[in-house]
Each structure stands twice: as structure tokens, then as C-alpha cells.
Amino acid sequence: MKRFLVWLRTTFVSGLLAIIPVAVTTYFLWLLYGLIDRQFGRGAPIGQVVERVLGQWIPGLGIVLMLLIVLIIGVIVRNVLGRTLHYYLERVILAVPGIRKMYGTLKQFTGALLNRESTSSFKKVVMFEYPKEGIHVIGLVTNEDLGRIQDMAGEKCLLVYAPTAPNPLSGYMIVIPERLVTYIDMPVEDALSMVVSSGSVLPDSLRIDGGEANRRERRARFSPFRKRTMR
Numbered sequence: 001m002k003r004f005l006v007w008l009r010t011t012f013v014s015g016l017l018a019i020i021p022v023a024v025t026t027y028f029l030w031l032l033y034g035l036i037d038r039q040f041g042r043g044a045p046i047g048q049v050v051e052r053v054l055g056q057w058i059p060g061l062g063i064v065l066m067l068l069i070v071l072i073i074g075v076i077v078r079n080v081l082g083r084t085l086h087y088y089l090e091r092v093i094l095a096v097p098g099i100r101k102m103y104g105t106l107k108q109f110t111g112a113l114l115n116r117e118s119t120s121s122f123k124k125v126v127m128f129e130y131p132k133e134g135i136h137v138i139g140l141v142t143n144e145d146l147g148r149i150q151d152m153a154g155e156k157c158l159l160v161y162a163p164t165a166p167n168p169l170s171g172y173m174i175v176i177p178e179r180l181v182t183y184i185d186m187p188v189e190d191a192l193s194m195v196v197s198s199g200s201v202l203p204d205s206l207r208i209d210g211g212e213a214n215r216r217e218r219r220a221r222f223s224p225f226r227k228r229t230m231r
Contacts, residue, residue: 033063036062036063036066037062039062039066040062040063040065040066040069041062042057042061042062044062046065047061047062047065050065090103122140122141122142122161122188123140123141123142123144123188124140124141124183124188125138125139125140125141125183125184125186125187125188125190125191126138126139126140126141126158126160126181126182126183126184127139127181127182127184128160128176128180128181128182129180130162130174137162138162138184138191138194138195139160139161139162139163139174139181140160140161140162140163140188140191141158141159141160142159142160142161142173143158143159144158144159146158146159146175149175153175153177155177155178155179156177156178156179157175157176157177157178158175158176158177158178158181159173159174159175160173160174160175160176160181161173161174162174163192163195164195165194165195165196165197165198165199166195166196166197166198168192168195168196184206185205186203186205186206187203187205190203190204190205190206191203
């Protein structure tokens with residue numbers, strides 16, 4: 001009976017581990033679809049205009065309209081006039097207290113996730129002792145040139161953002177001497193995924209060498225799509 005209960009618990013937990021990520025992802029995708037549909041769907045003003053022009057409504061057209069609008073905005077901000085308008089719009093947003101911090105943080109994260117070459121994105125992943133010796137924190141380097149702050153410190157310092165789990169939009173901005181940090185060879189995206197998962201998901205970039213190769217071998221061995229060679 002005890003062995004059966006252990007098996008039952010293990011199997012139930014395995015089922016949860018398989019279902020929860022899929023369910024949560026599906027839920028957020030459904031929320032995103034609902035948001036898009038309310039803005040560009042059949043009952044929205046834009047959707048009604050398109051429906052009158054086409055004479056009928058095509059299912060899924062709201063998502064297509066949203067993607068086209070994003071593409072048009074991207075084309076606009078890539079030219080001189082669009083960049084100028086975007087610059088002054090950001091200046092207005094950054095002048096509003098409260099919104100400035102939220103907008104700046106969101107811009108940092110979207111830059112890190114979507115634009116690897118963006119100068120506004122996080123640059124490197126580091127580890128340092130904080131708030132006391134023996135306790136290590138993972139942070140993201142946001143600036144390596146601190147100007148007068150570095151002169152005041154008397155040594156080379158870094159500006160590091162230490163996000164709090166599981167909400168990476170909150171955290172601490174820390175000025176720390178470079179000699180006190182240890183650089184971690186891992187993508188910024190992996191560090192952000194660790195924060196969101198509260199450390200429960202260990203990225204492949206931190207696993208012991210050979211672990212990924214072994215996992216690929218196991219996946220290939222049991223893959224139903226693996227090509228079989230004829231002997």
C-alpha cells in the first residue's frame with residue numbers, strides 16, 4: 001500500500017509538471033488574444049472599418065491587422081522623421097514621475113529579449129556577494145561607464161541591476177567595484193528566465209559540461225521522428 005501511495009504521488013506530481021507550464025502558457029496566450037481582439041477584432045472600430053471595406057469579416061483578421069500595424073510602426077521609427085518623433089515622445093514619457101521608472105525598466109527588458117544589439121539592453125550577467133559576505137546574487141550589468149561616479153569611487157565600477165524573483169521588473173540598482181563581481185558566461189535571456197522561475201529552472205548554459213550532449217542523445221534515441229538507417 002505504501003509503495004502504491006508513493007507511486008500515486010510521484011505520478012500525480014509528474015502530471016502537474018507536464019500540465020502547468022502548458023496551461024499557464026495557453027492562458028496567457030488566450031489573454032493576449034483577447035486583448036488583441038478587443039482592439040482590432042470584429043466589434044472594434046478598426047475592425048468595423050475593415051469589415052465595411054471588405055464587405056465581410058474574415059476570422060483571424062484582427063491578429064493580421066495588429067501585426068500589420070506593428071510592422072508599419074516599425075517602418076516609421078526606422079526613418080529619420082520617425083526616430084525624431086519617437087525620441088521626443090520618449091522625452092515626454094520620461095518626464096512623468098513614476099511612469100519614467102516603469103517605462104525605463106520595460107524598455108531595458110524588451111531590449112534584452114528582442115534586440116541583442118540594442119545599446120539600451122542589459123550587457124552581461126554577473127554574480128556578487130550581497131547583502132553580506134557569503135550570500136551571492138545574480139545581477140545584470142546595465143552600464144560600464146559611470147563617469148563621475150567612477151571618479152568618486154576611485155576605481156572602476158559597474159552599474160548592476162539585481163532583479164527580484166519572480167517579478168524581474170522590481171529590483172535594486174547597485175554601484176559595485178568591478179573587482180567584486182564574477183562574470184557568468186550565460187545569455188541575458190537565461191538569467192531572466194531564472195528570475196521568472198524563481199530559480200526552479202536551471203538554464204542549459206549553467207549545467208555541467210556534457211549534460212546537454214547527453215540529453216540530446218537521449219532525445220534522439222527515443223525520438224519517433226528519428227531517421228532509421230537500413231542495414
